[in-house]
Amino acid sequence: MTSPTPCCPEYAAVTRRGLFRGVALAGVTTVVGSAVVTTSPAQALAPARSVLVVLSLRGAADGLSLVVPYTDPVYYAARPKIAIPADRLLARNGTFGLHPRLSALVPLWTAGKVAAIHATGLPVANRSHFAAMEAVEDANPGSTTRQGWLNRLIGTDASRSPLEGFHLGRSVVPTSLYGPQPVMAADRPDGLSIPAGDQRGRTRSLHTLWDSDRSPLGRGMRSAFEAVNGFGPVQAAADRTSSYAATDLGKALAQVARVVRGDVGTEVITVDQGEWDHHNGLGTLEWGSMRDNAQELATAVAAFFGDLGPHTGKVTMVVLSEFGRRVQENANFGLDHGHGNVMLAIGAGVKGGYYASWPGLTNTSDADLGVTTDYRNVLADVVQSRFGASIPRVFPGLKRKRVGFMQGV
Template identity: 65%
Template sequence: MPATVARSSSSGPDDACCGEFRSVSRRGLFVGALALAGTTTAVGSAVVTASPASAASADSVLVVLSLRGAADGLSLVVPHGDPVYYQARPRLAIPAERLLAKDAMFGLHPSLAPLLPLWESGRLAAVHATGLPAPNRSHFAAMEEVEDANPGSTVRQGWLNRLIGTDAGGSPLQGFNVGGGVIPGALFGDEPVMSAGSVDDVRIPGDDEWVSQDGRKRSLHTLWDTHPGPLGKAMRSTFSAITDFRPVQAAADNEDRYPNSDLGRALATVARVVRGDVGVQVLTVDQGDWDMHSGLGTLEWGQMLHNADDLATSVAAFMDDLGSQQSKVTLLVLSEFGRRTVENDNYGLDHGYGNVMFVAGSGVRGGAFHGRWPGLTLDDDADLLVTTDYRSVLAEIVSTRFGSSTATVFPGFTPTPVGVMT
């Protein structure tokens, strides 16, 4: 599939139950899309900047990894010091003696062992009891709210789109989604961004050995180089971005160093984009399925073992693959909400509230568990409560790594200090 350069505004679909996640793993609609020569340009109400500046190195890079389906943070970072955890999960609880990087309250799931070097070197941290201001157990509604990060707004614009909007560059290369062409909500908005499944997809389809003397490219330039209006400007911006992307395609492909999984392949692509050093500031990638109503399992079997191992092995390979660019990259890992404290009858967990977030890489105050622990309960709700609004974690990254206004990126929100960034 060719790359997508997009900006749009749309409303997310309503949803009713957990089947929503299994039927569609990523949501979003293109509005006002123009399909031309296999390259899709979605144009909203604003004008795409024409003839953006040539690609320049980014000072800071943020990679956002979304664990789709609501990962169980109480399995990934286990509150072994809270006795309710073991009461609530007689079959699923992880024995304290098996946990990694353990302190008096928390420890990491054993399958996260590949991340221990990052933790021990102070480049990985966890923030527990994070989440939305109010519970939302609908996957798509929660994803929408998390990624817009602007409660009550009727404008479809994600927080990452607002972040790159604080830079006047206006190039689609500022934001890049590694995936199947549907831009995640965090990147939706007025600023142009790109989406592709692989770096080789960033091209004009038909620009190959079967089209002699760049015939298709010449035809497209003839059509659009002097075309007035927003579509002409959008197409010229697309041509420029494709040209500026070439150093990424020339960068080494180290996919064989990663797990043979969707996440491994996606993070290999992210690392290649970063090493290409063409000015990409934010990148998004997904891992799923974390919706474990049944079969979450134990330390001997189950989905959690597989997903946690894939997550840890892929992230460890990614951080190592960054090479000389590692000092500028911060990785954020989050999910739309957590799972219930109490296990169900199917070796699984139903939708909950509070969760854990991971932050790794540059500028991280690592080797520590951050956040204020509220304590677990066995009452009717049996949810982990949220003591840290997830936007406070995002705001700390935005302010320390990009120097951007948190009031612009998170309108109407006053963040509280978290201490996860230096």
């Protein structure tokens, strides 16, 4: 069977790659080729000591299918058609097990490089896709300042280079990267260029036109020139897309790996996987969207870490979604919008295994997985371990509670 298209009208703008078409980008931007650079003066960077890749599962992935609480009897009672049999789960620990289609992650799991943190989410339920995405990525509840948590993270040092933050996708940065710190977005690294033709002459003309312009647009153009010049080593890095599965996420992560291997000082990278809005057609192990999405996720992530070579030791990936799904299945082999969810942390600095203050499940039509861990505390563990950044600055107002899945935290 094949699963139908997502039924949420607000979600119709999110494609297979999870790339936004209808989100407004506030502020002045400068477009170079198919890339976009937010305005601000720029400077060259040293290679990054740590790199954070944030992979967003757009559409609200069902964490109870990805990481199954198979010893909670409500799970099977609430999902008589779509529950995953306990004997098919991977890496069981007496409480949780991984979806069988995540098998490509098992070597990383066995090596202690994958942590699954369950019952995480926003402190207050928000079942609107875009409102929840905005809240998760802003990570500053109650604030009217439009600045994402990743922009605050890279804005904690003195650099003003657009090379520090990169979104692999169409030329609109996600809320997490938006803010005063300049960042870039492009479909692929090769898209960041001066249009073909007499590039030397065009570059000279552009500098003549913009170098003395002190307006926001002029500053943005100079940042764009900096990005084009500085991104050369990334564009020279081998494109190993052929070593990935031929999926949208595989192709995207192949380009993310080029950015990492280019080693131009990029510290944070965002990328999306779409079509997780499983109101219907989530399916079983024999058919449906969940098994296909889970396999695409696992194979792409495994290939990505295998592609990093000597840079593997500095890259940490966080996988998250805007909210989870209801506990109880619906009549369409799917699940409606919920609250709590699972997050994954993979790679450098991770102490692998399952982490959860498990609230237990309830079998009613409106029951959600409860949130016992504020998702910002998961992100804060990563930020503190890998960057040593100020947690109050990156996550204002957070009631800090260490989760413990990162080394040194």
